[in-house]
Amino acid sequence: MASFRHYKTLLKRWTLLLLPLTLGLILFLQGYQPGLSQSAYPAIRGVWITNNDTIHFMDQGRTQESINQLARLNFNTLYPVVWNSGYILYESAIAKREGLQPFSPRGDQGQDVLADLIQRAHRQGLLVLPWFEFGFMAPPFSELVRKHPQWFTQRQDGSKTSVTAAGEVMWMNPFHPQVQKFITDLVLEVVTQYDVDGIQFDDHTALPNQFGYDPYTVALYQQEMKTAPPSNPKDPAWIRWRADKLTAFIAQLNQAIKARKPQILFSLSPATYNLAYQTYLQDWLDWVRKGLVDEVIVQVYRTQLASFIEPLQRPEFQEAKLRVPTAVGVLTGLKTKQVPMALVAEKVRAAMNQGLGIAFFYYKTLWEIAPEDKQSRLSQFQALFRSPAPRSLAQKFVPQLPPIPLAPSSATDKSSTPAPRSPQAPKNPVTTKSPRPTVVSPQPPRDNFPPEPTLTVPVIPAPSTGASSIKPAPQPVDNFPPEPTLDPEVSPLLF
Template identity: 60%
Template structure:
């Protein structure tokens, strides 16, 4: 048995006993299942051992740069964590990498010529403050590398390291995104991999985290990768010229596999410093993730690289939402790891009605899926209904606690 398999078995066994304790203490229904390939001590091979539904009950929220007015104020962070705990949330995902900047005092970023610009109002370390306050309220904290391999053209990162960027076939280097115009770091270059990996190691070594999350931007648009370095590497490894068609199946698979290898490196780094940490990913639905962004998250799960999956299903229409959460790859993932659905609770200039949020949560939980919300202030502060009404509706949705057990 390999050391990685031993670790995964130990991790699942500990989760089993922690979850069993939840049955005794909380009366949680024992309806979720461990994968048949992983059984606790005393079980016979082939048995499927029931564990509580709470194993799958991710109830999370992303803390974004839109929430910076709260994150910079320690007293407001304290109030926010207390609110979330009282409403039976169990996980927060604070942003630590956005627009080419670290949202914590990073030595690695400073060495790369990236200044530290996101301090608290009193000069405090925002990430350390969130971790302390969240843990005090019994919430897990999984820092989130929001921008992944993206960086705005005007960022110090893009300006200081143009050799780290990749391009399209016509030489263009920017693309549109929800965050505006961005450039893409080349995931195939060792220098880029080393930089991102070092940021991950820095956080894992310095902070009392429960995991680390990578999202749909730890990827590459499928029409990128035509820079000289990547062309040369492809020709060297395949003895074939780079196809002119960005959607050529072999060319897509080669790039997707390289990104998968990079994710494996990130996973190994996290586990080196925090063996019990949750390696979380929050991609787009699989068709979009793979075909548009070369992100083979099904392959990541099959390789045992993912401890938690949150699929971003940001939809304003229930039919489209339902179609996505019933996809077979989500059902497959549920047999192996905790899975949740990312639900949009509103944008700054387009609030989401609470009735739609409620419908999406109920539809997700009916499938045994957890949920996480984008983003904190849109839960109830930047919303069309009064704060008290929104919070009461969330209280109805999460009427009983669903603790997640940290093994950090």
């Protein structure tokens, strides 16, 4: 009898000892990451609200209906456009000063559309991050180009335009202090004026590698490097220099935003890394590593499931999701190229299997422009997000990797010797010397969408009591992804 009691005592002791070891082994084999549970921080479930979505959000009733629907489907984040085609699409003192709003941004009931959207979304528990879609781009016919031609950069041959999915555009020089101040002022105006949860920038807060041969940038490069810029725009050192300059501005912009509202999110939606860095000088993985980005949504607009999955497995995705909330941009359709819901669902499941969130491009193609009927699409979206995933700024994402500190610039690094200034060179250049991320990935497959033409339609100006008349202005158009054709949707008001 005594031996039996002794056996039971030993068994209890061994059970208490082995249970935590067994549990730890199970968690290890399942890939458990201490400090971050996949369920502890909700995945991004977002949607971009573009200019093609105007009708839903100019009317307060439709706005409420749309917000209610998204909340029922367990979405948690909205990205409404506020900067497009050189026009400011919210109530803006800067727009009035610069002449960049030849229309009324007010809604059908006279409301501030962005403020109304934010208020209604917050009541339903959705975050709102206004989206500066056009970044440094502006159409050549825009008031911004006519008023500030010196702000725009050029190619080596002196040409200043490029043809993109948004049509023909010019690029503001992201290294020019006046351009940096203009963009910063716009962003801070939104941050200060509205109850936003963050600000989103995308793949146009960048510069194509063919550009940067304007007098200002050439003088700046000569001052720092003691030689002219390379004639090859793809020269690795020339790409690195310009990418570092862009990173320095992003650091300043992040600091300015956080000084106003420290808790809001600095969101970025870039292209896949190699395309972003090599072609558009946007070293977004470096931004993530340095703690300049609070969430990243990588645009992966692919027509086939296999080509969609491949980028998700690249090292930059794997690293980014350990540092910040990371999601993938999924195309739900275009006006002239509708996407079947079965393909959308496969992409969503593939992303979720990789531990990634989702953001859909764009609202109207969720179920309004689609090959299936609306009710069928709604039920399938409901099946994708079966349970709520509420987000709030009070939630804190716990990174698995610490941020890499920003390297000191030559303006603040007292150990560096400042370069002598030439009469034509800009004063107080900002430089950074950060290593290029060691990420080697294959070039992404190209989608088979031809570019869409530039769309110019009249805009009915707001009533005015003055004698002066406002000339018709071109309506901003969506820029990503491209469409074969775009049917004009004339609206007297833009959002």
